[in-house]
Amino acid sequence: MGNIAQGLNILKKNIKIAPEKPGVYRMIDANEKVLYVGKAKNIKKRIVAYSHLNKLPVRLQRMVSEINRMEFIIVENEAKALLLENELIKKLEPKYNILLKDDKTFPHLMIDVGSDYPCLRKHRGKREDKNKYFGPFANVLAVNNVLDILQKAFLLRSCRDAVFNNRERPCLLYQIKRCSAPCCGKISKEEYHKLVGEAIDFLEGRNTKMQEELSQKMMEASEKQDYETALVLRDRIRALTNVQQGNLVEYANIKSLDVVAIARKGDLICIQVFFIRNGQNCGNAPFFPKQTEDAGDVEVLEAFLSSFYGTHIPPKEIAVSLPLENQEFLEEALGTKIKTYAQGNKSKIIKMAEENALASLERKVALEASVQKNLEEMQERFNLPRLPKRIEVYDNSHIQGSYAVGAMIVATPDGFDKKNYRTFNIKNPDITNDDFAMMKEVLTRRFDKMTEANRPDVILLDGGLGQLHAVHECLKDYDLSGISIIAISKGPDRNAGKEFYHQLGRESFELPFRSPLAFYMQNIRDEAHRFAIGTHRKRRAKSMYKTRLDEIEGVGASRRRDLLNYFGSVEEISQAGIKDLQKVSGISKKTAEKIYNYFHN
Secondary structure, X not given: OOOHHHHHHHHHHHHHHOOOOOEEXXXXXXXXXXXXXXXXXXXXXXXXXXXXXXXXXHHHHHHHHXXXXXXXXXXOOHHHHHHHXXXXXXXXXXXXXXXXXXXXXXXXXXXXXXXXXXXXEEEOOOOOOXXXXXXOOOOHHHHHHHHHHHHHHHOOXXXXXXXXXXXXXXXXXXXXXXXXXXXXXXXXXXXXXXXHHHHHHHHOOOOOOHHHHHHHHHHXXXXXXXXXXXXXXXHHHHHHHHHHHOOOHHHOOOOEEEEEEEEEEOOEEEEEEEEEEOOEEXXXXXXXXXXXXXXXXXXXXXXXXXXXXXXXXXXXXXXXXXXXXXXXXXXXXXXXXXXXXXXOHHHHHHHHHHHHHHHHHHHHHHHHHHHHHHHHHHHHHOOOOOOOOOEEEEEEEEEOOEEEEEEEEEEEOOEEOHHHOEEEEOOOHHHOOOHHHHHHHHHHHHHHOOOOOOOOOEEEEEOOHHHHHHHHHHOOOOOOOOOEEEEEEOOHHHOOOOOEEEOOOOOOEEOOOOOHHHHHHHHHHHHHHHHHHHHHHHHHHHHHHHHHHHOOOOOOHHHHHHHHHHHOOHHHXXXXXXXXXXXXXXXXXXXXXXXXXXXXX
C-alpha cells in the first residue's frame, strides 16, 4: 500500500477544483497508470465520498493511497457520462474497477418491414431504424426455437433477397408448410402483408385472440371443403399453442423486462440476466465480473448495470435482486425503470434468477477447482517454473500439401480463450508437405508479434522429438525465458491416453493412464486439432467455390463479381436457369449456357 496520508491530501486538493457537473473522473498513479475510472451526476460530491476513508472497503483505501493526480471530463448528462465511463474502462482496464468481460452481441429476430415482401430472420449486430427487431434472445438456440415455430405459425419467408428475387418455383419450405411462397405468387401481396402484421402483433404481445380467429377460419375452410387451407390453418394454430405452452404464469402480462440477480461465493461473483419479452422467456445468461475483491454486492451490481447496458439496449424495466445506492442516476442514464420486488410474480422470477446465478457459480467453482488442480499437477510433472496462465497449443492441417494452415489455440485457468485463437495460412508453397517447416513458419510469425501481454507460459506441440528439436532450433533467437516447450505424440497403436510427452533435456515419458491430467492434456490437444481442421475446411471450401467460377471460359473477374452480387453465392448460381443467368448485366445467352452447362455436366 502506498502513502495513505499523501493520497488523501492529493484527493482533498482535487475536491477543491472538481466541477459540480455530470461527468467522468480518472485517478492516476505516479507511473501515469489509471487506477480507477468513475462517473457521477456531480463529480465534486462523488469524490468527496473517497475522503471518508473509514467508510471505504480495503480495496478503495489502497486505491486512495496510490493516487498521484486526477483528471475530470465534463459531459452534458448522465447518459453520456455512463457511455464515456464504459469506453474508458474497456480501453484502459483500470486495476480498481470492476470489469465485465462482455464482448458478445445477443441475437434478435428481425422483420425488414420496408421490403415489398418482408422477411423474418435472425439478426446479430448493428440495428437499422427501417427494420423491426424483437429480442434479445440469450443464445442462438433460443432464437432458433422461436424462429422455427414462427415459420410454422405465420409462413413468412426467411430467404435472402438475392434468392427471393430469382426463384422460379417454390422451395422446400413451401412444401413443408413453413413459407407461403410469395416469391412465386402463391400468395397475394395484400394477404402476405396481413401475415406480417399478425406476426408483428404476436411478437409485440398484441392480438391475443389470434388463435380464435384462426380456428374460425379453419372451420369455414372445412365447411367449404377447402381442406388444404384448413390443414395449413390447423398447423398455424398448433404452432401458436406450442409457443404459449412453454411460458410460465409469472411471465404473463410482462412486456419488456430484464431480471438481474447476483450470487457470491467468496470473491467469485455471478450475475444472471433473464430476458422476458411479451410474456415469453427469451433465455438467460450468466456473467462473471472480474476484480471484485472487497467490493460489496450492490457496488458490483451497479457496475454490471452500467457496463452491460452501456453496450446493450435496455428494456422498459429492469428488476434487480438488491436495492441500489445510485438507482436514480442509473435510471436517468439508461432511460429505464429499475425496481426491486418483495412479492408478486416478478419477485418469483427474481428468486429464480438468484437460484440460476448460484447454480452457475457452483458449476464454475467446480470447473475452476478441477482446472486449477490439473495446472498444479502439470507444473509439477513438467517442471514448469510457475503455474501456467497461458498455454498455446499448435497444430497444422492440409491435404497432401493443399490448403495448408497452421492453428493456435489458447488455454487459461478460465478455460479456452477463443478470442485469442489464431490461424496462419502457410505462405511458402514449397513447404506445405513438410510439417516441420510449416510449424517453423507458424511459430516464427507468432513470436515476431509476441508482447509481454501475450507471452505464453507453455507451448504445446502435436508431434514427437523431431518436432520438439525443430521448434527449439527455429526459436533460438527469441527470448524463451520462462517459456516451456512440450511435444505430445501418439502412443502405441495411436491409443488415446497413452501419449508420450517430450521436453528438451529429459527422457520422454507417459502420464498415468486415464489420469485427470492426461485427460486435460488430451482435451487441449484435441481442441487445437479441431480448430485446425475446421479452419482448413473453410479455406478449402472457399477456394473450391472460387475455382469453380474461375474454370468457366468467358467468365472473368468482373462477371464473377456481377454474378455473385446478383445471386449471393456460388450455390445459387449453380441452381440458376439460363434465363435467370441472362438477367445479370453482361451475361449473354451464350455465356449463360456455358455457366449452366458447367454446373449441370
